[in-house]
Amino acid sequence: MARAIVNVPATARRGDVIEIRTLIAHPMETGYRVAADGQRVARDLVRRFTCRYNGEVVFAAELFPATAANPYLVFCTVAVDSGTLAFTWEGDRGFAQTETVAIRVT
């Protein structure tokens, strides 16, 4: 399922600072919540986000329970070459998802 949405400009000029916006479906269960049955709901978080530009890490994030459910993250990078931007989210219970987007730099 398409459970992540990534917005990257399809084309950019070399040297331009481009804005990247990402959204991923995840409950970001804090581990502090108690369910109706009185049991604590187990923690289930996205812990780490990484953006690689043609294989090189250009931005990374560590997330904690205070990051809202369905994490939204906006950051910038410099358009250097045509190629691929790869976005990886990793978390508890073996959560791992990668999305890739092509960019053409002129």
Next chain:
Amino acid sequence: MSRVAAGARVLALVAATVVLAASPACVQSDARRPGSATMSPQTRAMQRDDAQNPAMLWVADGEALWSRAAGPAGRACADCHGDARASMRGVAARHPAYDEASRRPVDLGQRIAACRQRHQQAGPLAPESHERLALEAYVALQSRGMAVAPPADPRLDAHRERGRALFHQRIGQLDLACAQCHDANAGKRLGGSTIPEAHPTGYPIYRLEWQSAGSLQRRLRGCMGGVRAEVPPYDAPDLVDLALHLASRAAGMIVDAPGVRP
């Protein structure tokens, strides 16, 4: 300006007002405000911008489900309905609508679930299941920007009237009717929140309180629980009749689904 010209201008204004008054959609849309109108600028921005709107995650899944075969029939929604962007345009704006098979009004989620069982022979899509919300969000998006247009089907009249009666009936330990908050006190504050006018233009919505997408039925049940009333089960006739009444109150307002609400 001569007196005659001024008089003519006043007349023209009066005429324009009469024309406006003759078209109920125009007059009402001047006075009525969607739930988004009283939200903070941040929450409004979240709804307005698809890249920020978390409900678009459900839309994306709904789009994928639309063309995925399901059930023994091996058919996808797209096999019958084609491109949803054309075939589903305006469908959400017309729901709840009369369902021939069950001889009852159904809301959009129920319609999708029924279609799935009748034509795809696929398993039921439970209320508030991810799949039902995803398909509902995808279909609702196709009506974005259109006017809410409840069908003028006489078979709906009795249900609409029943929904109107439910809206004005005091319920629960707090002994409150929907109308007491959403008609008589709309725009005022309840604690920290502004009481909305209860126009269901954005469903399914992503509600910050839920940290998830949810249907109008979920919202109605939440309100009923809030006034300590007995809460009908999902897909109960009461909820659909209420939705019919809400749709007629909101007739002519602009669909802004999928909405974001606090």
Next chain:
Amino acid sequence: MNDRIDPADRSRRRLLALAAGAGAWLAVRPARAAPDDLAAAIRMYAGGADVRGGGVTLDVPELVDNGNSVPVTVDVDSPMTAADHVAAIAIFNERNPERDVARYTLGPRAGRARVSTRMRLATSQTIVAVARMSDGSYRSHAVDVVVVLAACIEGDV
């Protein structure tokens, strides 16, 4: 007026308000964190280095609809060159169960030191953004936020 409500009823009301408006998420741990905790978390992040104000803008609404999802943007003044850039940005809070919100790793490849996200706020409190510059210095900006919890009493039904 208040003294006409008996204390047991008053505490029950308070509990209801907590459980209903805020969700059990914040009811589990009362606000026992003090500003000291926040200062300690920032000190640890900076490794004891001086954290100065200026050059960092933390943009967060001062009054929010719902603490479940509060937009935040951190913008740091920096040329973002190999020699002079922002290496990391962290966001801390005063009164959630944990002080950390998120920690970001940046570099000259970012081009601009600006990050936006959405965070949870258990209650009204101070939020602090801290930037680590490439020369090892730290800058910060703190903002006080008032959280207006949803008033509609809605449980799981």
